Amino acid sequence: MYLTNVEIQELIELRRYFHQYPEVAFSEHKTGEFIADKLKGMGYKVTEHIGGTGVLAELKGGKKGNWVLLRTDIDALPMKEETDLPFSSKNDGIMHACGHDAHSAILLFIAKKLLDYKDKIKGGVKLLFQPAEETGHGALQCLKHKGLLDDPKVYATLALHVWQDLPVGTIAITSGPAMAGVLQYKIKVKGHGGHGAIPEQTIDPIYAAAQLISSCQSIVSRNVPPMDTGVVTFGSIHAGSAFNIIPDEVTIEGTARYYKKEIGDLIYRRLDEIIRGIDIMFGTQTEITYDQFLSPLVNDPKVCEIVRKSALEIYPDIDIRNDLMTMGGEDMSFFLSLVPGCFFFIGAGNKEKGAIHPHHNKRFIIDEDSIPIGFSVLFASTLNLLI
Numbered sequence: 001m002y003l004t005n006v007e008i009q010e011l012i013e014l015r016r017y018f019h020q021y022p023e024v025a026f027s028e029h030k031t032g033e034f035i036a037d038k039l040k041g042m043g044y045k046v047t048e049h050i051g052g053t054g055v056l057a058e059l060k061g062g063k064k065g066n067w068v069l070l071r072t073d074i075d076a077l078p079m080k081e082e083t084d085l086p087f088s089s090k091n092d093g094i095m096h097a098c099g100h101d102a103h104s105a106i107l108l109f110i111a112k113k114l115l116d117y118k119d120k121i122k123g124g125v126k127l128l129f130q131p132a133e134e135t136g137h138g139a140l141q142c143l144k145h146k147g148l149l150d151d152p153k154v155y156a157t158l159a160l161h162v163w164q165d166l167p168v169g170t171i172a173i174t175s176g177p178a179m180a181g182v183l184q185y186k187i188k189v190k191g192h193g194g195h196g197a198i199p200e201q202t203i204d205p206i207y208a209a210a211q212l213i214s215s216c217q218s219i220v221s222r223n224v225p226p227m228d229t230g231v232v233t234f235g236s237i238h239a240g241s242a243f244n245i246i247p248d249e250v251t252i253e254g255t256a257r258y259y260k261k262e263i264g265d266l267i268y269r270r271l272d273e274i275i276r277g278i279d280i281m282f283g284t285q286t287e288i289t290y291d292q293f294l295s296p297l298v299n300d301p302k303v304c305e306i307v308r309k310s311a312l313e314i315y316p317d318i319d320i321r322n323d324l325m326t327m328g329g330e331d332m333s334f335f336l337s338l339v340p341g342c343f344f345f346i347g348a349g350n351k352e353k354g355a356i357h358p359h360h361n362k363r364f365i366i367d368e369d370s371i372p373i374g375f376s377v378l379f380a381s382t383l384n385l386l387i
């Protein structure tokens with residue numbers, strides 16, 4: 001533990017500040033300004049507007065060596081908070097319901113504490129406060145910033161996520177694949193509308209869309225090998241204006257998840273083939289567009305081992321799980337596909353404190369005891385990589 005009781009309180013207050021002023025993806029203007037001001041005050045070299053609303057801070061150590069990138073997400077979600085916490089969201093209709101407020105506070109506090117170790121650090125540290133994780137677009141926007149990973153060259157990267165499904169006092173460090181690859185798609189089934197009682201004069205896109213959805217359920221059940229993993233979900237469908245009108249068009253949106261690239265490619269190909277087949281059968285004209293591609297998140301075994309040892313140094317009795325895998329996606333995967341690193345989970349669930357609601361739920365809360373644990377494991381791992 002690197003924190004005094006007073007510092008733990010400061011860290012938790014900082015998280016509560018972020019919690020009260022959430023901003024959604026690519027609108028984190030005030031959050032970015034707040035973070036940049038604090039970092040400038042600490043003497044960091046600060047670059048603002050990274051990837052839109054992100055912030056990059058750099059600290060060159062006193063000795064020569066390799067650089068490490070620590071990354072946090074800073075965005076919240078477009079949903080109304082119903083937690084009744086005394087520090088609930090003051091921005092109506094926006095809520096930190098995933099824990100990015102805790103991540104931001106942890107990284108900002110790490111910035112402060114790293115200054116004590118500046119002379120001992122070999123190489124240096126880049127602290128990236130990344131926008132728009134929730135839409136899956138923020139990391140790629142940040143990667144457009146020249147030199148982010150190669151000037152100075154970054155040789156390892158670390159990030160964490162508080163995790164509701166794990167009880168507080170538990171952490172999960174999964175070596176290898178830990179989170180799924182993501183496809184996000186929008187399908188427009190275009191037909192020819194008309195009277196509901198005279199269907200022969202129409203091309204009914206609702207009927208075609210229903211067949212399309214049913215057929216796509218065969219991708220996982222009939223095409224993905226049973227020992228592999230895949231999800232194909234349709235989460236929204238919109239069409240029509242009245243009971244007796246066949247509409248012109250149906251819009252369907254959905255997401256697919258996978259772990260192996262070849263399964264992602266298979267789902268992509270089968271969606272397209274099924275759509276072509278539906279058009280041949282029903283005379284519709286169907287278009288599919290993809291809004292998001294995330295590669296699976298794959299952790300580096302060596303960096304994971306450093307995080308594991310660092311966690312045990314501070315908490316010798318901590319329960320470390322090494323098998324947590326989720327079909328959720330995370331755009332930290334883009335950094336991890338370019339630089340070896342570790343994205344680990346900090347248990348934040350606690351029935352006694354009401355921390356029982358899942359991420360992205362309007363009553364989502366975390367056990368704040370997870371915050372100093374997250375700080376300490378991330379900080380110790382960073383020092384072990386740099387000193």
Ligand SMILES: [Zn+2]
Pocket residue numbers: 097098134359360
């Ligand atoms: Zn989330």
Ligand SMILES: [Zn+2]
Pocket residue numbers: 098099100133161
């Ligand atoms: Zn999240």
